[in-house]
Structure formats: C-alpha cells, structure tokens
Amino acid sequence: MSVEISRRRFLQGSVALSIAGGAAMTSSEVFASAREKNSVNGQAVTKKVATLCEICVNKCAAYAIVENGIVTKLDPNPDFPKSRNMLCPRGNAGIDALYDPDRLKYPMIRDGKKGSGKFKRVTWDEAYQYITDKLTKILDEEKDNRSTIAFCAGEGMGEHNFKNLFTAFGSGHWLNHSTLCLATAVSGYAITIGGYGQADLQNAKYVIMAGANRAEAIVTPDTMDIFKRTTGRGAKLVCVDPRFTNTAAKSDKYLGINVGTDLAFVLALTYVVMSEEIYNKAFVENHVNDFEEYRQHILSNNYTPEWAEKITGIKAEDIREVAREFMAHAPQAIYYQGRRSTWSKDDFQLRRAQAIFTSLGGGIDVKGGICFGSNVAIKGHDAPAPLYDNAKPRIERNEAAIVGASGAWVPFRNMILEGRAEYPVRGLFIYKHNLMHNMPDSKKTEEFLKKLDLVVTIETMPSDTVMLSDVVLPECTYLERTDPATSYGGIEPAVVQRNKVVEPMFETKSVLQILKEFTNVASKPLFEITKKYDEMVQMDIEDMGEESVFEDYDLAQAFQESQEEINVHAVEKYPGAAEMLATTGVFYPNKEKYLKKLGVNDYEYYPEDKRYYSVRNGKFNTPSGKVECKVESLAARGVDAMPTWHAESQLATPQDEFRFITGRHAQFTQSATANNPALLDLIPTSYLWLNKRVAKARGIKFGDMIEVKSKVGATILPAYPTEKIGPETLFFVHGFGVTSKSMHLAHNNGGHGSSISEDGVEPVHGSVCLHDTFVSIRKV
Numbered sequence: 001m002s003v004e005i006s007r008r009r010f011l012q013g014s015v016a017l018s019i020a021g022g023a024a025m026t027s028s029e030v031f032a033s034a035r036e037k038n039s040v041n042g043q044a045v046t047k048k049v050a051t052l053c054e055i056c057v058n059k060c061a062a063y064a065i066v067e068n069g070i071v072t073k074l075d076p077n078p079d080f081p082k083s084r085n086m087l088c089p090r091g092n093a094g095i096d097a098l099y100d101p102d103r104l105k106y107p108m109i110r111d112g113k114k115g116s117g118k119f120k121r122v123t124w125d126e127a128y129q130y131i132t133d134k135l136t137k138i139l140d141e142e143k144d145n146r147s148t149i150a151f152c153a154g155e156g157m158g159e160h161n162f163k164n165l166f167t168a169f170g171s172g173h174w175l176n177h178s179t180l181c182l183a184t185a186v187s188g189y190a191i192t193i194g195g196y197g198q199a200d201l202q203n204a205k206y207v208i209m210a211g212a213n214r215a216e217a218i219v220t221p222d223t224m225d226i227f228k229r230t231t232g233r234g235a236k237l238v239c240v241d242p243r244f245t246n247t248a249a250k251s252d253k254y255l256g257i258n259v260g261t262d263l264a265f266v267l268a269l270t271y272v273v274m275s276e277e278i279y280n281k282a283f284v285e286n287h288v289n290d291f292e293e294y295r296q297h298i299l300s301n302n303y304t305p306e307w308a309e310k311i312t313g314i315k316a317e318d319i320r321e322v323a324r325e326f327m328a329h330a331p332q333a334i335y336y337q338g339r340r341s342t343w344s345k346d347d348f349q350l351r352r353a354q355a356i357f358t359s360l361g362g363g364i365d366v367k368g369g370i371c372f373g374s375n376v377a378i379k380g381h382d383a384p385a386p387l388y389d390n391a392k393p394r395i396e397r398n399e400a401a402i403v404g405a406s407g408a409w410v411p412f413r414n415m416i417l418e419g420r421a422e423y424p425v426r427g428l429f430i431y432k433h434n435l436m437h438n439m440p441d442s443k444k445t446e447e448f449l450k451k452l453d454l455v456v457t458i459e460t461m462p463s464d465t466v467m468l469s470d471v472v473l474p475e476c477t478y479l480e481r482t483d484p485a486t487s488y489g490g491i492e493p494a495v496v497q498r499n500k501v502v503e504p505m506f507e508t509k510s511v512l513q514i515l516k517e518f519t520n521v522a523s524k525p526l527f528e529i530t531k532k533y534d535e536m537v538q539m540d541i542e543d544m545g546e547e548s549v550f551e552d553y554d555l556a557q558a559f560q561e562s563q564e565e566i567n568v569h570a571v572e573k574y575p576g577a578a579e580m581l582a583t584t585g586v587f588y589p590n591k592e593k594y595l596k597k598l599g600v601n602d603y604e605y606y607p608e609d610k611r612y613y614s615v616r617n618g619k620f621n622t623p624s625g626k627v628e629c630k631v632e633s634l635a636a637r638g639v640d641a642m643p644t645w646h647a648e649s650q651l652a653t654p655q656d657e658f659r660f661i662t663g664r665h666a667q668f669t670q671s672a673t674a675n676n677p678a679l680l681d682l683i684p685t686s687y688l689w690l691n692k693r694v695a696k697a698r699g700i701k702f703g704d705m706i707e708v709k710s711k712v713g714a715t716i717l718p719a720y721p722t723e724k725i726g727p728e729t730l731f732f733v734h735g736f737g738v739t740s741k742s743m744h745l746a747h748n749n750g751g752h753g754s755s756i757s758e759d760g761v762e763p764v765h766g767s768v769c770l771h772d773t774f775v776s777i778r779k780v
Contacts, residue, residue, distance in 0.1 A: 051499055062087050081490070089666075105507060109130055147393070152435070170388040188347075199371075213663055239254045287627055291629055330363055333358070366613060371614070409768070431458045444712075456469065461675060463740055475511055497582070660774070664734055674749070675744070689720050
C-alpha cells in the first residue's frame with residue numbers, strides 16, 4: 001500500500017500505518033502501549049536512567065528522562081571521556097527509533113514468496129520450533145557439517161552475545177561488517193605500527209585528512225577538537241578529497257584529488273621527505289625497520305611530486321609544501337587513518353604507506369600523534385566452544401591473501417551464487433546487518449538470500465533484508481535493554497554500560513533473551529544430529545555417558561545469566577564499579593577523584609600526567625618491535641612487501657560515464673536511520689552531486705530527477721549541480737533508497753547506492769572496493 005504523509009502528521013500520530021505482520025497502529029497507540037508497559041501498579045513513574053546511544057558507532061553516553069512511562073528526552077552524560085557531555089542530533093533522535101510505528105513488534109514466519117513481504121504472526125515458541133526443525137533437517141542432510149549454517153552481525157554492543165551463539169553452534173562461517181568497512185585500514189596499520197591507534201586530534205598540530213569528511217560525516221568530540229583549532233588557532237588541517245566537503249571548507253588547505261589515486265599522493269609525500277632527508281632521524285634509527293630498503297624503493301621508483309601530479313591531479317608544488325610542513329610540525333603530525341570503508345584495490349597498501357609516512361615524523365605513540373592508549377580490563381563472558389568433527393572450514397578462505405576470522409563477505413556471497421563452494425551453505429542467521437544495503441550489487445544479494453533454505457533475522461525494523469527472510473525475530477531497541485559492559489580503550493579509557501530505560505514494547509525481546517529461549521529449545525535436537533554423525537562424540541558417550549557429553553554441547557550454557565548479572569561479574573574486581581555503572585553508566589579507576597568540571601561544558605577526566613599518550617616504551621607490537629616498512633610474509637601471499645604503485649590502479653573513466661563515490665552524513669547512519677522522522681527533518685533525502693558545468697550541458701537543474709545506471713543496476717534521485725565536485729565524478733550519501741514498503745517514510749526515498757555499486761574486491765582481505773564503479777546518467 002502506498003501512503004504519502006508529512007512528517008508533521010506522522011509525529012502528531014494522525015495517520016495509521018500498516019505494519020508488517022501486525023495491525024495498523026498510530027503513533028498515539030504506540031505511546032499508549034509504552035505507558036501501559038512501564039507503569040508500576042498502574043501508577044506513573046518518573047526517572048532518569050544512564051544509557052548509551054546506539055545510533056552510530058561512537059556510543060556516546062546519555063541520560064534518558066522517563067515521564068509517565070514515556071522517554072521524553074535524551075540528555076548528554078558528562079561522565080564518559082569519549083563523548084564528553086555531547087549528544088548529536090542522531091543521539092537525540094534515538095527516541096524516534098523507540099516509538100517508530102513501523103518497528104517490528106512480533107515474531108513472524110514468511111507466508112508467501114520470499115521477498116514478497118508477506119509474513120504471518122506467530123508466537124515465540126512457534127518461531128523457535130520452526131527454526132529448530134529447519135536446522136535439524138538441514139544438518140541431518142549435511143551430516144552435521146555445522147558450517148552449512150552461517151552467522152553474520154553488524155556493529156553494536158549486542159554483537160558479542162550473538163557471536164556466542166555462533167561459537168557454541170560450531171560453524172566455520174562468521175561474517176561481520178569488517179570487509180564492508182575498515183578491514184584494510186585496521187589491518188594495514190596493525191601490520192605496520194602494531195595497531196590502528198587513536199588520532200590525538202586534541203593535541204595534533206598538523207593533520208592530513210584524506211577522504212574522511214569529519215565535519216559532516218561523524219560529529220563527535222574529537223571532530224570538534226580539530227575544527228576548534230584550524231584556520232590559525234593552533235593546528236593546520238589539510239583536506240584531500242574528490243569533493244569540496246564541509247571538512248574542506250573548514251580546513252586550512254584543500255587539495256582536490258582524482259578518485260582512487262591516494263596511494264600515489266602518499267608515495268610522493270614520502271619521496272619528498274626521503275630525498276630531502278627531513279624525516280625524524282632519531283626516531284627512524286631507533287624505531288623503523290628496513291628503512292633504508294624502503295627509502296631506496298621510493299627513490300628508485302621515482303615517486304616524485306611531478307610523477308604524482310599526472311596521476312592525482314594535485315600540483316607538485318602543493319605536494320612538496322605539504323610534505324615539508326608535515327615534518328616541520330612532527331611529531332605532532334598525523335596522516336589521519338580514516339574511519340570508513342575500502343575505496344580501491346590498493347587500499348591496504350595505501351594505509352600502510354600512510355602509517356609509514358606518519359612514522360617518519362615520529363608521530364607514533366606520542367601526544368599529538370597516533371596513540372595506542374590503554375584500557376580498563378574487565379572479565380569476559382564467553383560461550384563454550386565444543387568441537388564438531390564434521391564441521392568444515394569456511395568456503396572463501398582462499399579468495400584473498402588474508403581471510404581472517406570475520407570472513408570476506410562478497411567472495412562468500414559470490415561463491416554460493418556461482419556454485420563454487422566446496423559444500424552447500426544453506427542457512428544464515430542475521431543480527432543487525434542489513435545486507436541489502438551494506439553490500440554492493442543488491443540484485444546479487446537478493447538472489448543469494450533467496451537461494452538459502454533458512455534465513456533468520458533478528459532486527460528492530462522491517463528492513464529490505466527482513467523482507468527476504470524466512471523467520472523474523474523482533475529485537476527491542478537499545479533503550480529497552482541492558483547491553484554488555486564494554487571497555488573502551490584510549491588515551492582516557494573507561495568502562496561503559498547501557499542500562500535498560502523502559503520495558504520492551506509489544507512482544508520484542510533483547511538478543512540475549514532471544515538466544516536463551518531459542519537454545520533451550522534447539523540444543524537437544526541439534527545434539528541428536530551430532531550424536532548420529534560425529535564418531536568422536538559417539539566414542540565420548542561410550543566413555544562418559546550421554547548426559548555428561550551433552551553438557552559440553554549445550555548451546556544454552558552461555559545465555560543463562562541475565563545481562564545485569566554478567567555485567568556485575570565483568571567488573572567484580574573493582575569495588576563499587578557495578579553500582580557506578582548502574583547509576584552513571586560510566587566507570588574507570590579513580591573516577592571520583594579525577595573527574596572534574598572545569599567550565600560550563602568543560603570537563604577533565606584524567607589529570608594530564610595520568611593520560612595514556614605513550615604506552616609502548618619504544619617497542620611496538622610488531623614482529624621486530626619496530627615500524628615495519630617491509631613485510632616479507634606478505635610477499636609469500638602474493639602481496640607487495642612494501643607499498644608500491646601499479647599503473648592499473650589508475651582507472652580511466654569511459655566516455656560519457658562518471659566514477660561513482662559514496663559516503664555518509666552526520667545526521668544519517670546508513671540505512672539504520674532511514675525511517676527516523678526527526679533525522680529526515682534534517683536531511684529529507686539524498687541528492688546526486690554532479691558538476692555544475694556537466695549539468696548545464698545536459699540540461700539538468702537542481703531537483704531534476706536523475707537515473708544513475710551502472711552495469712549492475714539503476715537508481716533515481718534528485719540532482720544537486722555544484723562546482724564542489726569534479727566533472728568526472730558523481731556522489732550521493734549512502735543509506736537511502738529503501739524498498740521495503742513497511743518502512744513508510746523511507747520507502748523509495750532517495751538513491752540506493754548498493755543497487756548500482758559493483759562488487760569488485762581488493763586482493764588482501766577481499767574487502768569491497770566502493771569507489772571502483774562507473775555509471776551513466778539521464779534525466780527522467
């Protein structure tokens with residue numbers, strides 16, 4: 001059903017919206033349900049609860065104000081060093097996620113063709129039994145190869161609990177967002193300097209920020225740290241980006257770069273530093289391994305600024321200026337690591353080159369540089385990990401040079417679609433992971449999900465992925481649950497805890513409760529399959545008896561305690577920590593002594609001499625204990641041992657086509673907030689950035705609807721002609737273009753990036769190359 005409404009009418013609750021698997025419900029009815037669930041003996045309760053935001057990855061601390069059973073306000077919590085009494089628009093919009101009339105409310109089982117969006121409402125017991133029956137049938141037919149069932153999860157504090165199910169189940173397939181996100185960056189820095197680290201933007205004097213649009217993509221305290229000091233106020237920021245972004249507007253110098261040529265830029269910077277010998281000689285001598293070989297590699301390949309200018313479009317004189325200024329400000333100088341996805345096939349080597357370049361200035365493990373920080377150690381809560389003799393290794397393990405424990409999503413998907421897997425993968429458990437939007441080539445993802453015999457999705461919203469599921473288990477929102485106590489390391493480390501603010505609405509449950517109930521139903525039937533095919537288990541039963549052996553294979557063991565009990569155990573070695581987490585949401589040793597309010601909105605969390613700027617004592621977490629310029633083990637896997645430019649990295653744009661790039665916005669978290677009315681007031685839709693001269697030549701004006709088409713699909717969105725992007729490049733924000741009709745504000749709003757992005761992967765981790773797609777456009 002097509003429903004057109006205004007956000008004003010939505011917020012007033014005057015429009016009934018159809019809900020997948022349930023009757024129509026107004027916003028007013030949602031609030032009435034909330035009041036009923038959260039009253040005590042029929043009496044209203046007013047309270048203030050410490051919680052953590054879940055709308056983006058930063059997890060800012062907040063206090064929820066609850067009046068008459070309704071969360072009426074979210075205030076920033078000043079106790080958390082990471083968020084420093086800040087809560088952005090996304091954080092404030094968490095209330096709308098809680099009271100979204102479109103949210104999932106009941107367990108559902110598909111009742112029509114997969115993808116039709118037709119489901120029947122069932123009880124939780126019916127859903128658990130359906131899943132159990134399907135699983136036992138599949139595992140019986142696959143002779144207990146547990147890897148025929150895969151598990152995947154998106155980022156979030158509940159991921160740990162969900163992963164415990166994967167561990168106990170015994171599959172070889174765990175896939176998370178890593179190869180769709182930061183795998184190459186994290187790995188490139190870890191292999192080179194021993195860790196990804198934290199950019200100390202509060203104290204850096206010179207920062208090169210390439211492709212990271214901090215001024216409008218993620219507005220957090222560390223974002224504010226740098227922008228409060230740019231343009232002559234203590235720090236110099238150089239923005240390198242194909243677009244003139246808000247970050248570029250607030251920087252000291254902007255360098256427009258051709259898409260996919262960042263590695264050439266960094267190698268040229270390195271050439272200047274090497275040839276002019278302006279690097280930190282003492283640091284290099286003591287802490288950089290194979291420096292001389294890397295120096296000869298850079299110089300002999302003639303990675304000069306003039307060479308790079310032809311590739312990047314950045315003038316040679318600008319490259320020299322930036323290189324010299326960087327080293328003049330070092331060691332308080334950072335080539336910013338980046339917080340976003342893989343761009344091109346050389347992305348891993350780009351991150352290695354960035355890490356080495358920062359190291360040449362000595363800006364590693366030092367105040368104002370890249371810091372590794374410390375953490376507050378807490379006790380883990382892990383699942384039993386029984387051995388299943390028939391479980392086979394992951395299918396995509398040889399699809400890239402290094403396929404780690406998080407897998408490689410696109411190679412995994414494509415192997416199943418192409419029939420190249422060595423055994424059938426027949427089922428998938430999904431937690432907070434919208435595959436139809438976070439993976440390129442959504443048509444392939446749809447085919448992949450349709451091919452599986454069982455897709456179980458745990459979600460809060462009726463997303464595009466939910467529409468392609470067989471069983472839907474509704475999770476309560478983050479304000480309706482307590483999540484695992486989590487230690488956030490850094491210069492000022494702390495433990496934080498998300499406390500339940502209100503009772504779960506409708507029939508939703510926390511993922512921990514869902515897993516507890518499901519495993520209580522499924523463990524014994526699944527063990528019967530193992531007992532039938534696993535010869536080692538059969539021998540153990542003969543020796544020890546079935547009851548004793550089953551204890552090791554009981555999936556429910558990890559889920560018997562409540563989250564509150566688990567959290568108390570996690571911090572039990574710190575007197576008073578559990579109580580502090582329950583009341584303030586934040587704990588770190590000596591917090592009561594250290595935490596001071598210095599001004600209206602200015603806090604000190606650790607005294608200067610107690611902050612963890614330098615922790616390595618001159619020895620990095622690498623094989624040599626130094627910065628690794630050359631990694632021989634990479635060469636053995638067919639990967640360059642040192643960052644190297646290859647001519648094929650420079651992709652030529654075909655005639656009458658454009659290179660498509662994407663990114664995110666500070667008031668929008670990919671597809672997770674696509675239906676949030678408060679955020680849609682701030683960014684109502686996505687626009688296609690295209691060069692103003694190109695638009696004029698094609699008769700395109702602002703707001704004209706444009707079809708963007710690639711080899712794999714097409715999408716339509718309004719035009720934004722501007723001089724802030726080059727003539728060969730197009731851009732729009734990721735996360736719009738939802739096709740699920742059960743998300744009424746999001747449905748068909750804006751461009752769907754995953755429908756046009758091609759699924760090329762880089763060779764090191766099999767990560768997605770998001771900026772290697774060429775498209776054509778036409779006015780519609």
